[in-house]
């Protein structure tokens with residue numbers, strides 16, 4: 001649902017908010033475009049204000065656990081946090097797998113057979129379940145189709161998703177919702193009082209955890225259409241606005 005006015009947005013929020021699950025790339029960055037990894041300082045300050053107000057901030061991202069843990073540490077948000085698009089949950093210096101399968105072998109096939117078309121992420125060396133590739137040549141849709149065909153022929157049962165930043169090769173059970181459910185269980189939070197916010201179609205998966213789903217104003221059209229609320233503004237500015245409303249409404 002598109003939410004244009006501040007008042008309408010306040011009305012749509014639950015009675016009580018205990019946590020915010022937030023995607024990283026395209027959501028707390030300045031912009032939503034491949035290659036823009038600059039964190040929005042407004043979003044960072046807003047997330048810190050939420051933590052100070054006692055609202056749990058959980059990063060839910062396609063990044064590796066090492067990157068997730070680093071970003072969380074320097075932003076100053078406690079978590080638990082979800083990495084590898086739902087397959088790993090990080091808390092208090094250790095991490096647990098939410099997925100049983102790994103797409104490692106499928107990723108190796110793509111690396112060998114599609115070099116020049118896609119490029120493996122440097123983070124793949126420290127990934128366990130979900131492997132990421134950037135597109136070097138051709139459209140994302142065509143590359144996904146070609147990769148899916150190749151992997152089917154080789155008998156790999158995996159799924160491919162695009163985050164807006166990279167194509168991810170994932171075990172079939174992988175879902176940001178699966179990881180977020182585990183994170184909520186660890187944190188002892190009821191999904192009824194949690195809002196999730198993201199920018200890409202992968203972020204739709206967070207709804208499976210039973211949370212209220214929000215989209216940043218410049219999110220992928222499908223996420224904007226399916227989200228419970230669309231927060232005006234771009235990426236980090238949307239997150240900062242949502243956080244400000246939460247802090248003001250519930251103080």
Ligand SMILES: O=C(O)COP(=O)(O)O
Nearest residue numbers: 024025061062063163166
């Ligand atoms: O790893 C990516 O491709 C994007 O990560 P995100 O889930 O934080 O947007």
